[in-house]
Every structure is written in C-alpha cells, then in structure tokens.
Amino acid sequence: NAGVTQTPKFRVLKTGQSMTLLCAQDMNHEYMYWYRQDPGMGLRLIHYSVGEGTTAKGEVPDGYNVSRLKKQNFLLGLESAAPSQTSVYFCASRTGRGYTFGSGTRLTVV
C-alpha cells in the first residue's frame, strides 16, 4: 500500500517546454487534488477531481490542464511552461479525515 505516489520528484524545464506530472493512489479514493506550494503563499489549489472522468478548476488553474481517465491516476499538464510555474507541486487524495499528500514534485522553469 504505497498511498499517494508522485512522479517525477524533480524536474528542470526550459520556458515553453511541456511536461506531465503523474499522481497515482492505491486507496480507491474518489477525490484527488493538485496544489502548488510557494514560499509565503501556503498551498493553493490548481485543479481537482471528484471521480473518474471529472475535473474542476481550483484557485490558480491558468496554464495547467488535468485529466482523470482512470480512478487511480490524476495527471497535471503544463503545455508551455513559464518561470512563474516554478514551484513545488503536491498531489493529494481525500480520505474521511482530510488529505493524504504525495511527496511532491519540485519543478524549476528556467
């Protein structure tokens, strides 16, 4: 039982490049989330999903897209990376008590 697994853990992108962050959970949770964490800003919600095939926008969705084709996977895509997207990205799934977070992806856009 791995919980919530994020890949990759680290990535450096050049401005304009694209990439996909993968979040996988093995707890059969319906709800999954993508947050970004920046110094002094806390955790801000990018997109979330309440079940397979559904997605919704959070507080800071611009520049990101998501897909939930399978219940256990929630993908976050950056189509054209910008330096403002340099951040630590956390995926989470919802339990009966709050969230279980993945270990995070540290993304740097140069």
Added chain:
Amino acid sequence: GENVEQHPSTLSVQEGDSAVIKCTYSDSASNYFPWYKQELGKRPQLIIDIRSNVGEKKDQRIAVTLNKTAKHFSLHITETQPEDSAVYFCAASSGYSTLTFGKGTMLLVSP
C-alpha cells in the same frame, strides 16, 4: 469562496514553552478544520482535526479549539520540543468540498 487567514507567520519559542497558532475563516458553512505539519522538504501530514459539532479536541501535547460564532480556530502545542519545529498549516472546508489552506506558520523551538 472560503478564505483562511493564519497568524503568526513565524513563531519562536523556547523548549518546554507553549505555542499557539490562530486561524480565521470566512465561510460559515465550513464544518471541517484540519491542521497539517510540514517538516522541511517533506509532505504535509495531518496532525489533528476538528469538526464543527465539537468545541475542543486533544491529542497528547496538541489541542485544537473552535469558536464557530467568531469563525476562528486555534492550535495549541504544550511542552514544545525541538522536533516540533516545522511549518504548520490550518485549513477549512464544508462537507466534501476542497480544503482551503492558510499561508502557514513556521514554528521554531530552540533548545
């Protein structure tokens, strides 16, 4: 939408002292209030939570209080230890909607 304010942003205490972190929320429909601890370079982890039908909850050295009328809740850590040093986040949600987080409090416990 929900807005969560958290204070202070940094808090320094001596080992053995108590620490208090306060949060306010804006949405009166919010009914679930978790607290997370994040050590440097690690993921946030749930340390305690409270629902709106309860005014106070304790778990060993940590406790959370909730004042629904004033729309604020607080985290209390007694007998602080160096390993309590971390960033603490409060959050709020209503039902199974999304969690809105405060900006965090960096707690430093000096030996």
